[in-house]
Amino acid sequence: MKKLVCRKFSRYASPDRGFERLTEGVGVTSPVGLHRVVEPAGVLPQAAWRLDADPRVGANEVRIRVERLNLDAASFRQLSEKHGGDGEKVRAEVLEIISTRGKMQNPVTGSGGMLIGTVEEAGRRSPLGLKAGDRVATLVSLTLTPLRILDGLARWDGRSEQVPCDGYAILFARSIAAVLPADLHPELSLAVLDVCGAPALTARVVAEHVARRQRAGDPRPVTVAVIGGAGKSGSLSLAAARRAGAGRTVGVVPVAAERDALERAGLASVVALADARDPVALSTAVTTALGAPVDVTVVCVDVPGCEHGAVLATEDGGTVIFFSMATSFAAAALGAEGLAADVTMLVGNGYVPGHAELALELLRSEPGVRGLFESRLAAD
Secondary structure (H helix, E strand, C coil), X not given: XXXXXXXXXXXXXXXXXXXXXXXXXXXXXXXXXXXXXXXXXXXXXXXXXXXXXXXXXXCCCEEEEEEEEEECHHHHHHHHHHCCCCHHHHHHHHHHHHHHXXXXXXXXXXXXXEEEEEEEEECCCCCCXXXXXXXXXXXXXXXXXXXXXXXXXXXXXXXXXXXXXXXXXXXXXXXXXXECCCCCCHHHHHHHHCCCHHHHHHHHHHHHHHHHHHHCCCCCCCEEEEECCCCHHHHHHHHHHHHCCCCEEEEEECCHHHHHHHHHHCCCCEEEECCCCCHHHHHHHHHHHHCCCEEEEEECCCCCCCHHHHHHCEEEEEEEEECCCCCCHHHHHHHHHHCCCCCEEEECCCCCCCHHHHHHHHHHHCHHHHHHHHHHHHHC
């Protein structure tokens, strides 16, 4: 089995000096990609409207030949709903976004996704440890990755989150990439690595709650609700919560088919049916399932309007983790204030040390998780 290797650059020069623009020839480029920002000037690549996807790499950059994109769930849902499920129109808009902006960043949701491909060239001073021929997944968002598509997305029908394509992308010095494991199909690895931050942060937060309760001599089990428990990040988060010591878990899903699938997977103590956009229905479903509000609520759905229900479902002193890119953080903060809810709210930023290894290990060791992922890929 090929060992997964994740590499992140953590020590770097000041981002506003010590680099040369690509147009000036050779040299070390900005470790955070400032030299790739076309407009507006002075912002980081994620906040930029347009990036320069010039294929020439600086001494500390890496060029990836792209074979597949994975659009994040909120972005794909928004595009699909906008075009009434018309795949050709979805394909055309994604192509237009990439060609116009030099990256894949949905202008409505602000989100992107990630990709897999093969390293074509690694600059001689790149700190990522990658070499030509390595097959990798980028663990940084497409919203900050310079990207150019060469085949017009001709092999994609616009009806799935995974996008087969030919093109190239650029990684900066301060990036994260994982060499793909040899024992898993690349499409399966891509699906897992796309959401690997969710189970890692869930495990950390649940473990902290367990430790706090143990220090206080409190025998009550830590309880966890995962909203969207049958999805990619949701199923991994349920498995991670159990591994981290959660005593009881509830997976909340919106439709009977997902309820049945999650029950078969055996990842949750209880599966509840509720519309996460209905605050009262959501909180009632959670408290009915476990007898009280939960200690930790993890939001993994790709639709807006789920903030208040998550807060209501969480016990005072508990934690709400928002992983959905459809989350309105203003609504979450103001909603918690209006409900006088004493809860800690965390934004899942997609990176936790060891996140890729943990997610892939859960996939390998939890048949329920693997079954849900493979069913989803088959449906796509």
